[in-house]
């Protein structure tokens with residue numbers, strides 16, 4: 001069943017046929033597949049295989065990338081809203097993309113994973129200024145600032161994670177708030193998180209959830 005759904009969903013996404021993709025997902029839900037399974041076993045692998053084929057197919061254009069990401073994003077949002085409601089929140093964290101970065105999908109998936117792990121998420125959106133990350137983290141008592149960067153220049157920018165680190169240092173918050181980063185550049189260079197001044201990184205939504213939840217739990221004890 002799962003394989004059939006993945007096949008049909010992939011076909012619809014490659015054809016950038018939004019309605020057909022949603023129909024495949026709705027049928028799967030009717031057959032008892034959970035929203036969590038849809039995101040982790042269908043949407044993410046489909047996105048990965050799309051990325052792989054895009055990197056091989058030089059005719060694929062930006063509009064195609066965008067449409068496919070939009071469909072994945074729309075389905076992900078709808079499924080995340082239906083994830084099992086956590087009985088009790090373990091804590092709250094803030095997340096956003098760094099200045100200049102409009103890529104939303106990875107951040108949404110990380111947020112969804114965290115919510116399903118009982119961690120409350122304040123999503124600051126895209127193009128988030130360093131000051132806002134820090135001010136909001138202080139306001140909501142977040143032990144983690146999670147920064148998503150999908151481009152090398154937004155990951156390494158002086159106005160991104162590096163500036164968040166400076167602000168935490170200036171305000172004496174380094175013991176209370178940890179920085180966790182993620183996105184494509186950190187997968188290309190596993191040591192990059194240190195260069196930009198982060199405390200940790202994670203390569204996908206599930207490991208991101210695990211790394212962040214661990215810090216939240218440590219902050220509680």
Ligand code: B12
Pocket residue numbers: 044047051054062065066069070073100101102103104105106107109110146147148149150151152153180181182183184201202203204205206208
């Ligand atoms: C889809 C896409 C787009 C879509 C975005 C749609 C949207 N609403 O998000 C559109 C078409 C709009 C787009 C635009 C652009 N893009 Co683009 N895009 C991509 C693409 C193909 C996939 C990104 C994606 O959605 N991945 C799927 C998700 C599920 O994966 P993910 O984001 O990596 O997230 C996972 C992990 O990284 C991790 N994670 C993510 N965030 C976080 C945060 C934390 C805290 C943690 C712990 C973990 C974590 O968990 C996530 C879930 O598993 C990538 C190629 C690639 N290989 O990544 C290029 C890519 C990122 N784009 C790129 C570029 C250059 C651009 C543009 C500049 C193109 C242009 N000339 O206009 C613009 C920039 C717009 C801007 N200012 O941000 C380049 C960056 C190159 C570089 N060296 O920096 C890439 C790598 C393509 C390439 N090979 O050249 N893009």
